[in-house]
Amino acid sequence: MEDPADSGGGTAVSTGPSMLVTEIRCPAGARPLRLLEWKVKPGSLVNVDSVLALCAPIPVEKEAGSEPREQSNRLPEKKVKSDRAGVVRELCCQLGQVISPGAVLARIEECSHPIVMKGLCAECGQDLTQLQNKNGKQQVPISTATVSMVHSVPELMVSSEQAEQLGREDQQRLHCNRKLVLMVDLDQTLIHTTEQHCQRMSNKGIFHFQLGRGEPMLHTRLRPHCKDFLEKIAKLYELHVFTFGSRLYAHTIAGFLDPEKKLFSHRILSRDECIDPFSKTGI
DSSP: OEEEOBOTTSOEEEEETTEEEEEEEOOTTSOOEEEEEESOOTTOEEOTTOEEEEEEEOOOOOOTTSOOSSOSSOOOOEEEEOSSOEEEEEEOOOTTOEEOTTOEEEEEEEOOOOEEETTEETTTOOBGGGOBOTTOOBOOOOOOEEEEOOTTOTTEEEEHHHHHHHHHHHHHHHHHHTOEEEEEEOBTTTEEEESOOOTTSOOTTEEEEOSSTTOOOEEEEEOTTHHHHHHHHTTTEEEEEEOSSOHHHHHHHHHHHOTTSSSSTTOEEOGGGGBOTTTOOBO
16 A cells, blocks of 8 residues: 655745755554655655655554454555655654654655756656646646746746856856857848749749748748858857747748858747746737
């Protein structure tokens, strides 16, 4: 049999801006348990439903003058599981110790999920989109990942602390390379895109493409000497591309301008990255 640990009545202690230590307790309302074996040790990484300990329930003793409420045979062992993800910081019971209901079993430093990719925490591996308790009620995970750092991978979110650290690293890198960032607009600056196509129009320097099945054919023309200009300016600045078009449009045009990905790399900003995911408003 398996019992989830009870942390609902435990004490949560904040020990830092993104560190929360929770007391994991023996399930309340259950019979006392004898600790047989620890399945974790201090420093172990645990997820929701990870087995913390193997315990044996203490049989109910026979009362004088009454029928035995339970046979004295050994009851099935129980696996006590964690109800949250994190790192084990302290084991609070000894092997062979009888643990009363509600007693503290261990202390776990909860994962703050500082890096999340498509709903999965990169630190503990927890699927934040399917985090549920035994009752099937959706839990609200504690995640500090609220900042999107890579324009081309909006599903990758990091915490504000991670974002500040990455920002400082970018600043140091630019300082060492002695470069500033140059935001390069696409439409009506480097290129011109239209849905209208003239049969007499020369195909020289014009790209014809669709962004998806059933989408209109688009025609994009690069301005004269556009690629030469970008190659020269890239020696002086770190280039970031911006367009109010969609993400697919932005990367398609970037492929025309920089097929070898030497000038822009992943530094492509489209309108999809300019939308606040909470307010759904533009920048």
